[in-house]
Amino acid sequence: MHDPDDPRPPASDAGAAAAMPLRLLLRFADAAYERRFVKHYVAFYFRYAQASLVLGAVLIVGDYLVDHIAYGGVESNLLRLTVALPVLLAGLGYSLLPDARRHWQPAMSGFIITVAFSLFVTLTRIDDEGGAGLRSWVGVLNFTFLQFYCFVILGVQFRYALASGLVILAAFEYALWSHAGLTLPQAVYWSYHVITLFILAAGIGWWREYLLRKEYVARASLDDSRAAAEQRALRLAHYDEVTGLPNRRLFAELAVPVIERARRGGTGCTVLHVEIDRLAGIHHVYGRGAGDAALSDITQRIRLCIRSGDLAAAGTAGEEPGVVARLGDSAFSILLADLDSQERASLVAQRLLTAVAQPVVVDAQPLVLSASIGIALFPGDSPDLTGLMQCAAQAARTAAEAGGGQHMFFDAALNARARERVLLETELRQAIQTGQLCLHYQPKVNVRSGRIVGAEALVRWAHPQRGMIPPGHFIPLAEESGLIAPLTDWVLNAACDSLRRWADAGLPELPLSVNLPASSLADARLLDQLEALMQRYGLRPSSLTLELTETMLMRDIGAAIGVLERLRAQGYGLALDDFGTGYSSLNYLKRLPVNELKIDRAFVIDVARGGRDGALAAAVITLGRELGLQVVAEGVETEEQSEFLSGRGCVLQQGYLHSRPVPQGEFEALLRAGAV
Template sequence: MNKLPKDLAQQVDWEAAASESVVLSGLPDAELALPDANDGGASSKAAKIMLVDDEDISIEMLQAFLEDVGYQSFVSTTQSPEAFDLLHNERPDVLLLDLHMPEVNGFEILSRMQADPTLKRIPVIMLTAAADAATKLEALKLGATDFLAKPVDPSELVLRLRNTLAAKAYQDQLAYYDVLTGLSNRERFLDRLDWTIRFSRRYGTAGAVLQIGLDRFKHINEALGPGVGDRVLRAIAQRLDESLRDSDIVARTTAEGLQPLLSRMGGDEFTVLLPGVVKSDVAGAVAQRILDVVALPLSIGRQELFVTCCIGVALFPADGTARDTVLKAAGVAMRHAKVDRRGSYRFFSRQLNARSRERLSLETDLRRAIERDELALFYQPKVDLKTNRMVGAEALLRWRHPQHGIVGPASFIPLAEDTGLIMPLGTWVLNTACRQLQIWQAAGRKLPRVSINVSSHQFRQRGLVQGIRDALAGAQLDARHLCVEITESAIMDNAQENISTLDEIKSGGVALSVDDFGTGYSSLSYLKRFPIDEMKIDRSLIANVDGDKDNAAIVTAIIAMAHSLHLRVVAEGVERTPELAFLRHLGCDECQGYLYSRPLSARDFAALLLVDQLPLLEPASAAGA
């Protein structure tokens, strides 16, 4: 078996950067020892040995034997009721336990250790004068590792202890380390965090937990395969390890084991435990350093990737005095960082917690929205600027929430994308829009085309093309009556791969539109290769375009470029007659916005289908729509 890398606790220079240090002075040396920095190397003479026996002479004799062969770290008690607390505080590498004691016997201590996840992995060598098989069998059932007969033979003691510690070191490597990255795993992190928080409560110290989540890692796996994803995780793990090893000190302590710990919690999430941090700006500085290091270009084979992460920071005891509470706080902060901006960090706060609870409640409601028939499509007309005739409509999703009323997509689509609910929502929108258009056509109310929005998450799903075909077939609708709108950023993300998906959609006769154009970055070499029919200029560029020279220049260039590529141009968010006049002057093909109509329910929209030419709304009506 390959030896796993040493963990972060052995790699930090604790004498550097005293200006950001915290000195934990006045701690009784033997009162609360810390976990051995080398959990995987407990077979060394640095292992901590705990002895529990009701006879002083037995403990003195055993310790003398072991000191003679080089062991130096001991914890002992003759008071068996104290043993359990000492185990929690000292966390020895091995326990030598007398079986027969007057107050609490070895069986009881063994039983309590097995019931405690933080103690059950400590190996126990029983010391007993009893030679009967029943006693040994009962001890083995309760978790004993080995036996030593009293009176103890020194040579046998040394041999059994060495073998027990060697086995523990091997098991710790398997149990406490992540095989992919070589970092500490979730179990070891939780174990160390639990211990550190108890230390914090006892001595009034503080600390921080940083929860790190990579941005869009699932997209890397989907686009490049899990093999590349694994290589990315290993490379990021190494960067994290090196950035912390070379970082400024975050705490300074006379306690030997109170050290940072970097772990992989699973998937694309990592955590950092920073004991001894009393200033939030120190934790913030470490978080920013991690963001900067992760964001550096990453070469995997011939691929150059740019990976970012978001970090949530929780402080203890300020944000919690229990392991699960602190971890939850860091997780809440990380999720809010992801919502706010990629490549950022956030500190936990009560306000974030309240928002997180609201988000959880909204997620629960959203999961039931389809089955409760709370979703609805509203339709906004797309108008030909030369004729004022309706040439299409965009289907816009709304949620009729039983408590909150009409909820717009900006409030729940990001949540749907984060939770995977975007796929059933997208399928519902596609099927509903196609069926509604077929209903209007059957009633003699002709509408040339209906447009639906496809999110970046939907676009990356392999089932999208088949879903479009199924929706058209289910509604018995000709493909030329459907337009799929995809944002500029979505199609430019991994543009080469997206061309084949767009070609598949286009081959069935469905029209394609680039939505929100002008808000992202598009390569002209790709634009001319995309099989698109329409370009929609984002509303942020249309607002006051008649008076804003910069926006006017951009819109003019976009219309000219689109026409040179033989694309229709649609202006979004037209609300004022001067904007409309400007767009007509430039030859813009179509527009949609409150100047013609706000989004309407299917019933109200049906009335518009009877109108030959749409009138302009009065400015006051448009502004208030």
């Protein structure tokens, strides 16, 4: 395994170097790559080198014994044992040290030269004693064996072996020409043989290293590819691809030690949850690429804010003062160490808000975004990271619901409301599945005849512990949590079942109104769903009136008109609810294919007093009549209101004056009586 701290050059660089074997004489590649190769090289030959040191020691001892038996105890023979053998044993002892491999190359080069001079001393002593040292094949073979020891057996790199070999060759030539006392032809003869064997040994050593380097190039390329894949997998597992910030997993790994250090030191820290408002709109309008570019720009601003010099560092000097992570499409989490006061946290949050509010250029257009920031303090709000992140996220949601572009601190009351909201959402989901919902019906009355001409179906939640819960408490929750679709499906089924029940009981037929949420108009299943209900319960579309608010229709007026026209063509009644509370224009009202206009209760409350409310109500009645629409007044609670409206031509009314919403049994009794 290679040192992870070493930079890894591309495999192509290594391949190019491998194609130039003459560079082995100097340097094979850059310094970092060379260090990697040396580790591989030494590891490859280390055991062989140790074995060769042992073999050299055995040969020295063997030569001594043979010479001692053959010639007796001559001094030069003992000198070989006392000089060469300690050097070999010293090299073997060095190889057993823990750091021997780190300095193996220069150490072995010095060892070879030391052995050479030990041999030189021994052979010259043999010559002095009248023996055949440098003057015979024995001396030549000894030096030749040392050359192979240098270039091949000890496994030293070629450039180190070459330097050592040249020193040995120079020493031998010096001894041969100046000490041995040979004639010129003899000196030339022995020099020729030594130099020839030197070249042969050097060539074998060079070729051996060249082949090993070629093998290593392939191995290093494979290792680098594997390491790059591991690094990519590690990055994908711990970092966000778009921003390069840590993800939730790495954020937890980095933040937990900071919190533990704060706990031990009795200091505090702060978690900020930053939600970028309306970032999804950029993705939808300009595409994912433009949204990611805007997000990267905002990320850099957040990083610069967190690196500001007035924040305390998270540890030793040089560390960043906080950890920034991306948690979702538009959410960031920031941990700031040694930041335990609301005042300082507010300064940081305000700086973040200012940074995010700077325009970002998307498709050559400057766009201004905002952020909602929630702040949780350790240890006051939570003793652990998970709790701090939850608290900060709750505070950020509250800031977003309050309009965005601001920061809020977490508090216990906020936590209680959030818990109650989560609990209510869970119970609502169960209520839809277990039949806790029911419909109440509020009659629409013709005040001139006193008869019921229609009704509005209003959903109620009969909670087993909380009692009857009005729709204002759970309808907004259903819209935010995504439960509005199954809730609407239940209401439509229950309304059609009631119509079938009343028809089977012989009760008067009348249209039943059901409120549709905004998501229903965007649901491609709506027309098929309504048709399936009509067939299942054997009803005519005219028996069902769908009520929609003008605010809902204005979200996409073109698409809404298309859906309404198809509904109208199939025979469904269409009512525009809460008219006057939105921002639709009269031009849109002219185009909407509705047949009923409902005056909102806000204009009914004070109509009896005249003034602007009375004028507006009268104008709406006249407008509806001129457009050929049926006008219904909601929220009629007093006789004065009823008389004012009927006097202006609005005879269809709905409100507590005539009947509050009643359960199915009571409403059926009203139907049998025919009047309220």
